[in-house]
Amino acid sequence: MLDDFLVRAALAGIGVSLAAAPLGCFIVWRRMAYFGDATAHAAMLGVALSLTLSTPIFAGVLLISLLMAVTVSTLSGRGYAMDTLLGVMAHSALAVGLVAVSFLSGVRIDLMAYLFGDILAVGKTDLAIIWGGALLVLVMVGYRWSALLLSTLNPDLALASGISPRREQLVLTIALAIVVAVAIKVVGVLLIAAMLIIPAATARRFSRTPEVMALMAAIIGACASVTGLTFSYHFDSPTGPTIVCVVAFLFVVLNAVNTLTRRMGRHFRSGQQVL
Amino acid sequence: MVIQTRNLSVRIGKVPILSGIDLHVERGDIVTVIGPNGSGKSTLLRTLIGALKPSGGQVIREPGLSIGYLPQRLHIDETLPMTVKRFLQLPHRVPYAEIQAAMANAGVPGLLDQQLMSLSGGQLQRVLLARALLDKPGLLLLDEPTQGLDRRGASDFYRHIDSARKTLNCAVIMVSHDLQVVMRQSERVICLNGHICCEGKPEVVSNSAEYRELFGFEDEEDTLALYKHRGHDHSAGCIREAG
Numbered sequence: 317m318l319d320d321f322l323v324r325a326a327l328a329g330i331g332v333s334l335a336a337a338p339l340g341c342f343i344v345w346r347r348m349a350y351f352g353d354a355t356a357h358a359a360m361l362g363v364a365l366s367l368t369l370s371t372p373i374f375a376g377v378l379l380i381s382l383l384m385a386v387t388v389s390t391l392s393g394r395g396y397a398m399d400t401l402l403g404v405m406a407h408s409a410l411a412v413g414l415v416a417v418s419f420l421s422g423v424r425i426d427l428m429a430y431l432f433g434d435i436l437a438v439g440k441t442d443l444a445i446i447w448g449g450a451l452l453v454l455v456m457v458g459y460r461w462s463a464l465l466l467s468t469l470n471p472d473l474a475l476a477s478g479i480s481p482r483r484e485q486l487v488l489t490i491a492l493a494i495v496v497a498v499a500i501k502v503v504g505v506l507l508i509a510a511m512l513i514i515p516a517a518t519a520r521r522f523s524r525t526p527e528v529m530a531l532m533a534a535i536i537g538a539c540a541s542v543t544g545l546t547f548s549y550h551f552d553s554p555t556g557p558t559i560v561c562v563v564a565f566l567f568v569v570l571n572a573v574n575t576l577t578r579r580m581g582r583h584f585r586s587g588q589q590v591l
Numbered sequence: 592m593v594i595q596t597r598n599l600s601v602r603i604g605k606v607p608i609l610s611g612i613d614l615h616v617e618r619g620d621i622v623t624v625i626g627p628n629g630s631g632k633s634t635l636l637r638t639l640i641g642a643l644k645p646s647g648g649q650v651i652r653e654p655g656l657s658i659g660y661l662p663q664r665l666h667i668d669e670t671l672p673m674t675v676k677r678f679l680q681l682p683h684r685v686p687y688a689e690i691q692a693a694m695a696n697a698g699v700p701g702l703l704d705q706q707l708m709s710l711s712g713g714q715l716q717r718v719l720l721a722r723a724l725l726d727k728p729g730l731l732l733l734d735e736p737t738q739g740l741d742r743r744g745a746s747d748f749y750r751h752i753d754s755a756r757k758t759l760n761c762a763v764i765m766v767s768h769d770l771q772v773v774m775r776q777s778e779r780v781i782c783l784n785g786h787i788c789c790e791g792k793p794e795v796v797s798n799s800a801e802y803r804e805l806f807g808f809e810d811e812e813d814t815l816a817l818y819k820h821r822g823h824d825h826s827a828g829c830i831r832e833a834g
Contacts, residue, residue, distance in 0.1 A: 345671040462682040469671065469681070476640045476660035476732070477682050523672045524706070 328438045329541025332499045335450035337534035338457045340516035352509040354406035355496045358384040360413030381493035433504030433556035449498035453491045503556040514563040521574045593762040598648035608634045621763040623773045626783035632766040636732050659723030663734040667708045676703040697721035712739025733765040
């Protein structure tokens, strides 16, 4: 079954969606949408590093993403606003990465594959890395779930309950670095943030508890991956961007439907009152 | 001893907020902290929970102390869906019967399925109190707990705190602006203005020159000037009373 590249691609997409869902929720709740972007952009430097040292791409990307995540976590709240800091680091790292890649002689690199991902080229090893990383992230986030939630809701309440919000933030950023590293093959550097944020944002309107939101985000992400893959196969469109298009489409349609049903519900109720 | 500070000082950035705070609180104590805006009341509570690091001196807690905390402001981000029921179970699960009892005691039994975001200020304060008491804390830290409550609600709230203190035998440290209630309910009042200006039984504090000057009570009728802080000499003799 795994010999079919489409099956491997679908499994890769689902794996990334599952890990991205709970993290994406935290990114939305903590208003750190830019964080995903920044970590992903910095990953380009990791790609350059791996190519220079001829190590697996995954290792270089993971290293740089982790460095980025830890640096930003430590530096934030020391005189620079978080978004300024992220802006400086993300784009510098992306630029340095792109320049470094251009200097690599003798290696012909398909830059597009890293910027937009190449899900159809996912091999069995890639698949193992993606699912390994996804499971690791799910275990990390699952284990710290309540502590993370309380720290997100209010850091002082967390402290009073004996939870260190700084430690939880570190767990979150490390998990984020792992997701970015494993997702690069699937959607690429430029579109990872979309897979983190859009499913979570879509799930928000339909959720009453954080757990439901994370679960819905996972389902939306996984469906979009499979649907996007199918579209891309039939219409020969670039796969990563097609997946993101499907997620974006779901966001618009589900939100519109939600607004409409609410309005109709109100209309119906007020109609009854008149009668 | 539940919690104690020794010569505690706290800076935020480079600005000294608190200095030389010696505090000693036993189980069953109910201590109210009063002081003008910017006098370091919230800073003191946040230092006690460990959110701020002392720049000098130390905070000593009873080993294994569990703390119930009501922040001055709880901003709920609209992106985070959270029912009251789920909120009460953070960070760990609590039997449903206990949750129901806690909500009933706090006077808000019907709110369990509501979104935290949709609560009014007064409802949120009661829910926060219910949550703080669920853990059976040894120390209850309340930062202006009755904001958003009407007079009746506030006195119910204080009564609830007082009964919880008796059943749990916990200590209560509370920041309040409600001077009349403070003078009626507390056993010990600490008048704070960067340092402890005066401390003791409500009658002692309210009769002290420090207190009157701090709250602008030279003219008894002049209640509007309640929080107008007149520069006063910090080295002036402080009135202190043990216990």
